[in-house]
Amino acid sequence: MPVVTLNGVDINYVDQGAGETLVLIHNVVANVDAFADNIPFLSRYFRVIACDIRGHGKSSKIEDAAKAPEFYNFERIAEDISQLLEHLGVDTYYVLGQAFWGGSAAGHLLDVDFPRVKGIIFSSSSLLSMDEGVPPYKMLGPQGVARFERMIALARSEGMMGVYEERIRSKQFWSERVLNSPEILARFADMHRATSPTAFANFPHFSHAKKRSIVAKIRQGQVPVMVMLGSDDSDTEKLVRGAREDYDQTHVITLPDCGHYLAIENPLDFNLAVSNFVGGCILRSSNGVSNRAQKAQ
Template identity: 30%
Template sequence: MPIVTLANSLQAACADEGAGTPVLLLHGYCGSRHYWDDVLPLLNAKFRIIAPDCRGHGETQATNGAYPMEQLAEDAVQLLDELGIPKAYVLGHSMGGYTALALAEKYPDRVLGLGLLHSTTFPDDENGKAGRDAAARRIALEGIKGHIDDLVPKLFAPEHRTSMRSKLSRATVIGYGTSPLGAIGGALGMKERPDRRSILEQFHKPVLLLAGEEDGVIAPEKRFPASGPNVTQVLLSGSGHMGMMEAPEAFANAIASFIETSEGRRNDV
């Protein structure tokens, strides 16, 4: 697991496994690269998987202030630069999807294909923004533990909160590893993200939209914000917001199929 010093001096941790077509996996809020532990063995035999800890999460350095999605996107591009990767498939879970959209907006030539995994193009509504502020205040006062204890169960499908207790525990431990600065920065950065539906409307490269049937975080009307010949929509039956843990085989198969199909079309051109 390398620690890479980015051009902006951030010390970033990442997994770099496998060979072939590069795939950048961006984890969600209060997660880390370990969110992908169940799917990495299913993907790294086919692709080169780059899975960083984002700023303030996991083992990547935390900084003060809000983390705009544009800043997280810059971190990701600088990581690709340090690893000598000119282009990659950029797939993001939840907050990682918001980051992927910001990256595709500013650096479309770096993106072979775009994936929103349990994510959306829509911004927070006013209630959502108030919730981000409340989370930031609570973490500043109490630390990370209570926030994670309340957050993680909501990420899993109701049935899985009891049937997948070990996975909830693993997600909770990962969450505890988030710096309070990182959790605050991520919450405030997500609060300010803009509506990016136009990015998908103008993006003519392959797009994967993967959603969980029982996702309590992303509302059904926001799960598939685009359609068209370049868009692949996948609904994971029975899954909540954590398909990489709740349904890892189906999750990995959806990603692999999307990339292999996309690469086949590119090679036919």
């Protein structure tokens, strides 16, 4: 895969297929390999672009804790991807973000690149903003907070394989499908090894003001939105409720036999759902049908 230097960092990326552009953004402790079961299928129908976000895979990392909050934030990640798309000559595009890091980065990218974003998909996430100084895992309740605080401590003391072993023990966001699959566990182990422990220990902040800006642009542009959830994931009702409160035209789909990592756990249904959503958006756009017109019917 090629590496390009943009926005002051090296960005490892993949660019496959032709046609309308679909951008895939992975979650924390992942990289482009998280979409290994998806890009070959999706690139039959779209130009698919994905990259290792900073701190992950073969893209740039820093391990200076004092500089980490400035380096690892969603504004910088969105700038990286926006500049990559400009470098690759992309005008308009669709974007998918996986879980909190990927979904938040996708939202920040829409805020930067609106109205170039023609549709957005949140996989196992929605727009989850928080008060200043409050880490996102505080939303998970006492048990989830305790698990994440332990994993962050392990990242600092033992590195990312300490986090990997703890995730196997705690089962945080890992369904039985993941835990019972040696192949999936091996992929996660590789992605842990390729992740900066300092990045993992510095979850970026997503402000309420930024969320208001993103939601306002979605509403203004009637941007098609889909939230994809796994049948075995947790707090899905809360995610759906929040997404619909943000934008009442949000399309929601639940995929069977998977938890938090839809693209890895159930690639068949993930690929079909994504291609059908983007293909439907393209068809409606070519027919001159907007979400607003559909709502009025």
